[in-house]
Amino acid sequence: MIEVYSWATPNGHKVHIMLEECGLPYRVHAVDIGAGDQFAPEFLAISPNNKIPAIVDPDGPDGRPISMFESGAILLYLAAKTGKFLPADxxxxxxxxxxxxxxxxxxxxxxxxxxxxxxxxxxxxxxxxxxxxxxxxxxxxxxxxxxxxxxxxxxxxxxxxxxxxxxxxxxxxxxxxxxxxxxxxxxxxxxxxxRPAVQRGVEVLADRRKPLVDDKARETLFGTTQYRAR
Known part of the structure; x- marks a missing residue:
């Protein structure tokens, strides 16, 4: 079971869609970026750039758990793991x-x-x-x-x-x-x-996302919170 730490954003949806397309079992953990969940130490341990998404695969390429951050890298990892959506030649x-x-x-x-x-x-x-x-x-x-x-x-x-x-x-x-x-x-x-898998993927966490209308969420995403030393 792949653990997915994500939110309903374009970068998050990339990984949700890929997992659905590949048919891999996964469990989603919401990282509310408007509330500042991305700065929690346990999330930074797997995503040091404090960005979603990140994954932990307990069945890594050498049989040991592996964590991945950066959505493009995750797509490449999942393509390699499943042999899907990336040509072999x-x-x-x-x-x-x-x-x-x-x-x-x-x-x-x-x-x-x-x-x-x-x-x-x-x-x-x-x-x-x-x-x-x-x-x-x-x-x-x-x-x-x-x-x-x-x-x-x-x-x-x-x-x-x-x-x-x-x-x-x-x-x-x-x-x-x-x-x-x-x-x-x-x-x-x-x-x-x-595509059915795409439709399922974009619905992941969609009910949790809220418009960025309050000052606290805006400051968390775009203000000084981003630049504090950690």
Whole structure:
């Protein structure tokens, strides 16, 4: 039984979806990031960057427990463990890995900044809003062109690249996106959203998440709490 420490965010949902797609048994432990659960010593012991998700697999690759943090690394670990959603051939593997890195290095950070400045920042900064909204549109354009040539993000097979990217696009409206501008990507999005495992994955902890409307939650996520020495 894999122990999953997570919350209902795009990065959390990546791992929830992967576990559902692989059919692995898992147990979820809610880490309420608005309440500061991510700073608890027991969580920092498995996720030193105080970010969700993290997992503990009691049946690690050498028969001993292993803990993992960083959602992209967890996807790679689960793909290796199950032999699913990552091609075995070298060329196919690296085609997937480059798009996984695209998500980790661009889609997640840039769309996260778009969310922050469009929704959560205490003051509206036009330059920042325009900067990250335009970057979101650029990234959607990159993916739309890729999907115009292939059924899935990294080619013609469903892989961890699709699993990594999909949760971040669920908040397209908050990113200033008009789906009419990205018809190929919209078709891909609808196909992924219809997968039963994806539908189950995005429901994990969804009933626990609350809008970030109170000052304490905002300070915990975006204020000085993040920068205290631990």
């Amino acid at each position: 070298v060329r196919g593997k690296f085609e997937v890995l480059q798009w996984l890195m695209f998500q980790m290095g661009s889609v997640g950070p840039m769309l996260g900044q778009a969310h922050h400045f469009r929704l959560y920042a205490p003051e509206k900064i036009p330059y920042a809003i325009e900067r990250y909204t335009n970057e979101a549109k650029r990234l959607y354009g990159v993916m739309n062109r890729q999907i115009a040539r292939h059924r899935y993000i990294a080619g013609d097979e469903y892989t961890i690249a699709d699993i990594a990217i999909f949760p971040w696009l669920r908040s397209w409206k908050n990113q200033g996106i008009d789906w009419n501008d990205y018809p190929h990507l919209k078709g891909w999005f609808d196909e992924i959203a219809a």
